[in-house]
Amino acid sequence: MKKVFSLLKYSLPLLGAVFLSATLFAAEETAPGVKGMSDEEFTPAKEVLTVKYVQLDKPYHMDVESLKGAFKDAKPVSVALQKQDKAFPNGGGSVTGAEVKAIHDGITVYFQITWKDPTRNARSIAVQEFRDAVALMFPLGAVEITPAEHFSPRMGDREKPTNLWHWKADWEADLLVKGELEDVEVQYPNMHDDFNFNPYSAYYHRELITSVEVLSGGRAANNLLSQPGRGRTVEDLNAEGFGTLTTQDHQDVNGCSHYEDGVWTVIMYRSLITQDPHDVQFVPGGNAFFNMAVWNGGESDRNGQKNISAQWHPATLEKVAWQ
Ligand code: CA
Ligand code: CA
Numbered sequence: 441m442k443k444v445f446s447l448l449k450y451s452l453p454l455l456g457a458v459f460l461s462a463t464l465f466a467a468e469e470t471a472p473g474v475k476g477m478s479d480e481e482f483t484p485a486k487e488v489l490t491v492k493y494v495q496l497d498k499p500y501h502m503d504v505e506s507l508k509g510a511f512k513d514a515k516p517v518s519v520a521l522q523k524q525d526k527a528f529p530n531g532g533g534s535v536t537g538a539e540v541k542a543i544h545d546g547i548t549v550y551f552q553i554t555w556k557d558p559t560r561n562a563r564s565i566a567v568q569e570f571r572d573a574v575a576l577m578f579p580l581g582a583v584e585i586t587p588a589e590h591f592s593p594r595m596g597d598r599e600k601p602t603n604l605w606h607w608k609a610d611w612e613a614d615l616l617v618k619g620e621l622e623d624v625e626v627q628y629p630n631m632h633d634d635f636n637f638n639p640y641s642a643y644y645h646r647e648l649i650t651s652v653e654v655l656s657g658g659r660a661a662n663n664l665l666s667q668p669g670r671g672r673t674v675e676d677l678n679a680e681g682f683g684t685l686t687t688q689d690h691q692d693v694n695g696c697s698h699y700e701d702g703v704w705t706v707i708m709y710r711s712l713i714t715q716d717p718h719d720v721q722f723v724p725g726g727n728a729f730f731n732m733a734v735w736n737g738g739e740s741d742r743n744g745q746k747n748i749s750a751q752w753h754p755a756t757l758e759k760v761a762w763q
Contacts, residue, residue, distance in 0.1 A: 477526075479587040481594075484729060484752040489517040489542055493724065493758035496545035504552075504698035504705050511552050514541040521555075521734055521747040526594060527682045531745020535734045538574070540753075546760040549722050550709040551576055551605075553732065560699045561737030562609035565627040570737035572609040574706050577602050577731045578720035580678075585729060585752050592681070593731045593752045601680040603720040607695045607706050609737070612673040621668035664691070673697070674708050678718050682744070690716040712757075725759040 492514040499506035516539045523533035538555035553574050564571040580601045585591045596602035614621050625631060642649070652659050658666030664675065664687050674693040679685045695708040712722040722728060729752045735741040 477592065477594075481592070481750050482585065482587045482590050484585050484754050485519075487517050487753070489540060489730070489753060489755040490515055491542040491544050491549060491722070491728075491755055491757040493760055494543045494545055495761070496543070496548075498548075502694070502709070503696045504707055507550065507552075507696075507707055510543055510550070511541050514543050514552075516541045517753065519732055519749045519753060521732075521749055524594075524733075524744055524746050524748045527744045529745060532733075532735075532739075532741055532747040534736045534739040534741070535747040538732065538734055540730075540732070542755065544712060544722070544724065544757060546724060547712060548709050549712050549757075550707055551730075552705065552707045553734075554703060554705045555734055556702055557704050557734075557736050557738070558702045559736065559738030560609070560704075562613040563622060563627065564610050564737065564742075565622065565624055570740055570742045571735065572704060572737045573607060573735040574704070575604050575606040575733045576708060577604045577679075577733075579729055579752075580718070580720060583729070591752070593750055594748065595679045595682055595684070598681055601678055601718075603718065604677040604679060604685070605693045605695075605708050605710070606675040606677060607673055607697065607708055608675065609697065611670065611675075612695075612697055614668075614670070615673065619668050620670065676716075676719070688716065688718055690714075690718070692716060692719055722757055724757050726757055728755045728757065729753065730755055 494510050494513075496510050519538050519540055521532075521535050521537055524530055535555055535557060538553050541552045543550050553576075555574070557572060559572075561570060561572045563569060577595070579585070579591060579596065580603055583589075583591055583600070591597060591600050610622065617626070648654055656666055659668075664670065670691075672691060672694045674695040676688045676691045676693045677685055678688060692714045693708055693710045695706060697704060697706045699705075710719075712724070714721065720728070731749050731752050733749070734747045736747070741747070
């Protein structure tokens, strides 16, 4: 009896381990591919975005209205969007698709993205408020993207870096105010100023109340998000996988937007070629890939909680007419 008991005693944990590994193995089998990603995600979409060559007289004001005519013959590509469901915390899902058009004039490339969003969220000063935004992502350098040549459409991979252009509705709002930074007083016009309790503060605490280092650590540390007068609405970034998003020292992208009847139209533009080794480069007559994400601040989208395309999209640039 004792022998049977000890047999049970040792075999039960062993059985448990067998069941556990069988369960893990089964879970692995239901999610083929790398880190639970399917071959479908490593296969670019079939539809190719043609970056149309147009002869463009650069408008004095770079706004959607002035650039609208230049896009009239550019063929749109529809991009399906879904909830970001791989990196924690997951989120998004309120924006199910966007339309992309692109043109170039031999010097500058312009991408126009339109999508439906019932709420215009262009301020994120209060902690419970989040901005509307859109990002385009491009692989750095010439790359092959096939199920055999993995290149994650979700922020790239280690040693497979990406360049991201992130347009933010609140950065555009900043451009329209004095000092080019909507400050806390805009959100809370009747706010109390902590430094006013002393009637002599302006005299005795002048150094303190004018010290950038004391009052704005972010600005003192040259954090682009804290800077007034950025002069742009798009952040130029790099990433090579989840959690690696990094702003660039050399900001090269700009953009403009228009919101009407529940539709955002955003145009992001940059020189085809830059001097920055961390930037994607575009050659007329050449090919590229892009992917994208959209944030709806009204649904609390922020950071990784966003609407994503889970596939790269191919693009081809028309040659300049005199080539
Ligand atoms: Ca919104
Ligand atoms: Ca750059």
